[in-house]
Structure formats: C-alpha cells, structure tokens
Amino acid sequence: MxxxxxxxxxxxxxxxxxxxxxxxxxxxxxxxxxxxxxxxxxxxxxxxxxxxxxxxxxxxxxxxxxxxxxxxxxxxxxxxxxxxxxxxxxxKKHNIILITFIWILLCVGSAMAIMNFHYDVSMQEVQKSLAYILTSEEVDKPLWIQIPYSIGLGLGMILFFNHIFKKRFNEEPSPLEVEMFNYQQDLDNYLIFHENIIKRNDD
Structure with missing residues (x-):
C-alpha cells in the first residue's frame, strides 16, 4: 500500500x-x-x-x-x-502614564460624542415635553426622567458590548467582537497576498 x-x-x-x-x-x-x-x-x-x-x-x-x-x-x-x-x-513593560492618558482621552471623547448627539436631537427639550405630557407640569430639569435615562444609557452600552471588565454575560459575540473578527480576516488575507512567501530555492 x-x-x-x-x-x-x-x-x-x-x-x-x-x-x-x-x-x-x-x-x-x-x-x-x-x-x-x-x-x-x-x-x-x-x-x-x-x-x-x-x-x-x-x-x-x-x-x-x-x-x-x-x-x-x-x-x-x-x-x-x-x-x-x-x-x-x-x-515591553506597560507604560502606566500612557495607558492613563489614553483612558482619559477615550472617556472624554465618548462623553463629548454623547453630549453632542443629545444636543443635535434636542434631547433636553424632548425630555421636558415628555415630562409635561406625563405630569401636565412644565419643569426645566425633569430629573426623574434624566437620571434613569443616564443610568439606562450606561447599562445599555454594557449589554451592547456583552462585557463588564473581563466578565461575559453570554456566549454570543458582541458587535465589536464581530467587527474585530472581520477586520482580522481582512488583515490575514492582505498578509497572504502581500507579505514574504518562502521561495522554492529556500532549501
């Protein structure tokens, strides 16, 4: 055989x-x-x-x-x-100062993005209108709506990414993980076509 x-x-x-x-x-x-x-x-x-x-x-x-x-x-x-x-x-040893700077930069950038979005869609006016519809009273700061809304926004982001620190809620991949997987697939395909492949004369 x-x-x-x-x-x-x-x-x-x-x-x-x-x-x-x-x-x-x-x-x-x-x-x-x-x-x-x-x-x-x-x-x-x-x-x-x-x-x-x-x-x-x-x-x-x-x-x-x-x-x-x-x-x-x-x-x-x-x-x-x-x-x-x-x-x-x-x-290489992790640079704590650099990590802290990046963390602060991401947090500030995310907060600015959320605030600008709320400003563009007039979220405060919407919440005031919603409070008036529910209570028939006009208030400038309907905190009983705004505070739960802010908490829910944070919880929604945690559920969306399916992670809190290193803890995963279920086995379903988050949208970010799917995008990272697709990016890695594209990167691997690029490497296959463009990086150094061993030659026939490498004996």
Missing part, C-alpha cells in the same frame, strides 16, 4: 524571534506511515530579521519541498493553502 501523509496547515501560528520552523509548528499530520512523529520534526524555514513581524508560508511550496526530500512518500495538502507565522516581539 502506498505510504501517504496528509498535511493540514494551521491558519496562523506564533513563534519566537529567529525560530527554526519545523513541520509541526505550522501543520497537523496524519497518514499511514510508521514514523509519522519523525516527519513532524522536519525543518521547514528559518525565521530571520528580514521577516520582521510576520511571514507567510505557501502550502504548494511546502509540499514541493517535502516531495523533493521524500520522493517515496505521497503528500497531500488539505485545508488552508497558506499559514501566517507571527513573530513574537520582545515584551
């Missing part, structure tokens, strides 16, 4: 700087060969400084290298056609 190895590339993997990629780093293997574990240790590509933050390995080029190295074994590629190799950066 013909010896065959099925190679399923990982969609993405992360390695250290100047790491020597072996086959198990970028793929899953199965087949009818007796020494399958030895094949998982085959060196594939040496990460260098020229790779910068990411490298893309093409499945066709990988299979071509394996066939040349082991002509008596049949290799078949299944699943993704490329694997994105992300190269870890050196861990």
């Amino acid at each position: 013909e010896e065959k190895i099925y190679v399923r590339l990982k969609k993405k993997t992360e390695v250290d700087h100047n790491h020597l990629l072996i086959l198990e780093d970028i793929s899953y293997l199965t087949g009818n060969v007796t020494n399958l574990n030895q094949f998982s240790k085959i060196p594939i590509y040496q990460i260098t400084d020229s790779d910068k933050n990411v490298s893309v390995i093409d499945g066709f080029v990988l299979i071509d290298k394996l066939i040349k190295g082991f002509p008596h074994i049949s290799f078949e590629l299944i699943g993704p056609n490329q694997v994105i190799v992300e190269i870890k950066k050196e861990n």
Whole structure:
C-alpha cells in the first residue's frame, strides 16, 4: 500500500524571534506511515530579521519541498493553502502614564460624542415635553426622567458590548467582537497576498 501523509496547515501560528520552523509548528499530520512523529520534526524555514513581524508560508511550496526530500512518500495538502507565522516581539513593560492618558482621552471623547448627539436631537427639550405630557407640569430639569435615562444609557452600552471588565454575560459575540473578527480576516488575507512567501530555492 502506498505510504501517504496528509498535511493540514494551521491558519496562523506564533513563534519566537529567529525560530527554526519545523513541520509541526505550522501543520497537523496524519497518514499511514510508521514514523509519522519523525516527519513532524522536519525543518521547514528559518525565521530571520528580514521577516520582521510576520511571514507567510505557501502550502504548494511546502509540499514541493517535502516531495523533493521524500520522493517515496505521497503528500497531500488539505485545508488552508497558506499559514501566517507571527513573530513574537520582545515584551515591553506597560507604560502606566500612557495607558492613563489614553483612558482619559477615550472617556472624554465618548462623553463629548454623547453630549453632542443629545444636543443635535434636542434631547433636553424632548425630555421636558415628555415630562409635561406625563405630569401636565412644565419643569426645566425633569430629573426623574434624566437620571434613569443616564443610568439606562450606561447599562445599555454594557449589554451592547456583552462585557463588564473581563466578565461575559453570554456566549454570543458582541458587535465589536464581530467587527474585530472581520477586520482580522481582512488583515490575514492582505498578509497572504502581500507579505514574504518562502521561495522554492529556500532549501
């Protein structure tokens, strides 16, 4: 019976700087060969400084290298056609001052956006009109409407994003998570088409 190895590339993997990629780093293997574990240790590509933050390995080029190295074994590629190799950066200490500045900037910006929206739609006039309809009294500051409204606005944002700090309310992804996922998909597709793919002469 013909010896065959099925190679399923990982969609993405992360390695250290100047790491020597072996086959198990970028793929899953199965087949009818007796020494399958030895094949998982085959060196594939040496990460260098020229790779910068990411490298893309093409499945066709990988299979071509394996066939040349082991002509008596049949290799078949299944699943993704490329694997994105992300190269870890050196861990840097978090700058508390920078984090605090960004946090304050985001909070102020969000507050300004909400206030400008309420001003554009004349929210105060709407609330005064609503208070008049319900009580038949004209008041300049219907706090019994404005305070619950403000609390509800904050709770609504928490429910919308489905998170409070690290706690998730349910397994359903939030709209922000869906958008981040779509962005990551587009970014991965861009990398596949534009980043450095290993060449046939990299032996």
